[in-house]
Amino acid sequence: xxxxxxxxxxxxxxxxxxxxxxxxxxxxxxxxxxxxxxxxxxxxxxxxxxxxxxxxxxxxxxxxxxxxxxxxxxxxxxxxxxxxxxxxxxxxxxxxxxxxxxxxxxxxxxxxxxxxxxx
Amino acid sequence: xxxxxxxxxxxxxxxxxxxxxxxxxxxxxxxxxxxxxxxxxxxxxxxxxxxxxxxxxxxxxxxxxxxxxxxxxxxxxxxxxxxxxxxxxxxxxxxxxxxxxxxxxxxxxxxxx
Numbered sequence: 411x412x413x414x415x416x417x418x419x420x421x422x423x424x425x426x427x428x429x430x431x432x433x434x435x436x437x438x439x440x441x442x443x444x445x446x447x448x449x450x451x452x453x454x455x456x457x458x459x460x461x462x463x464x465x466x467x468x469x470x471x472x473x474x475x476x477x478x479x480x481x482x483x484x485x486x487x488x489x490x491x492x493x494x495x496x497x498x499x500x501x502x503x504x505x506x507x508x509x510x511x512x513x514x515x516x517x518x519x520x521x522x523x524x525x526x527x528x529x
Numbered sequence: 530x531x532x533x534x535x536x537x538x539x540x541x542x543x544x545x546x547x548x549x550x551x552x553x554x555x556x557x558x559x560x561x562x563x564x565x566x567x568x569x570x571x572x573x574x575x576x577x578x579x580x581x582x583x584x585x586x587x588x589x590x591x592x593x594x595x596x597x598x599x600x601x602x603x604x605x606x607x608x609x610x611x612x613x614x615x616x617x618x619x620x621x622x623x624x625x626x627x628x629x630x631x632x633x634x635x636x637x638x639x640x641x642x
Binding site (some may be wrong): 445456457469470473497510517519520 | 581633636
């Protein structure tokens with residue numbers, strides 16, 4: 411059974427850092443592109459970043475470029491999102507999602523982890 | 530960026546009746562190399578992550594009831610629920626994966642009338 415379990419969310423002050431993790435199981439993690447997608451409270455979905463199977467390609471939405479870094483450790487079947495210089499508007503539930511293939515839809519999602527940026 | 534616009538924002542449908550959600554992209558998401566529309570539909574119930582319903586605009590994901598269907602091409606797409614059931618109450622999102630950034634529609638909330 412495919413499972414994606416996010417962790418690392420919490421309350422952080424504006425300007426602070428936070429690192430999210432996503433532990434994958436039930437599939438060959440190193441065969442899939444992976445993404446982070448976020449959802450602000452009561453709002454819609456926003457794709458944040460994705461990473462190729464070997465980590466050689468990474469893409470970001472403009473609003474997080476230069477502040478967030480996506481990475482992966484295939485040996486640990488884990489996906490990460492290092493978030494720096496956090497802003498109030500980064501407050502959201504962050505989901506880890508598996509892509510069916512390169513430039514494809516998201517077929518599995520984690521339950522999400524809540525990040526709250528507030529003073 | 531490709532802008533995805535859904536209509537309506539919400540709709541209320543009687544049990545057993547048809548629900549239709551529209552999604553329009555700001556540019557064509559039909560890829561000429563494979564003649565496929567890079568459009569997916571998701572269902573999100575309260576407190577849950579999104580669930581993939583439809584990909585390639587019209588292909589139903591495994592396990593999705595056949596009352597859900599997708600249609601359209603180029604820039605205009607539709608998700609239809611042929612006979613609304615109580616468990617279909619949710620927010621529905623379209624999403625393009627033709628270009629970066631991936632973008633979603635704003636969501637359509639479906640309720641029971």
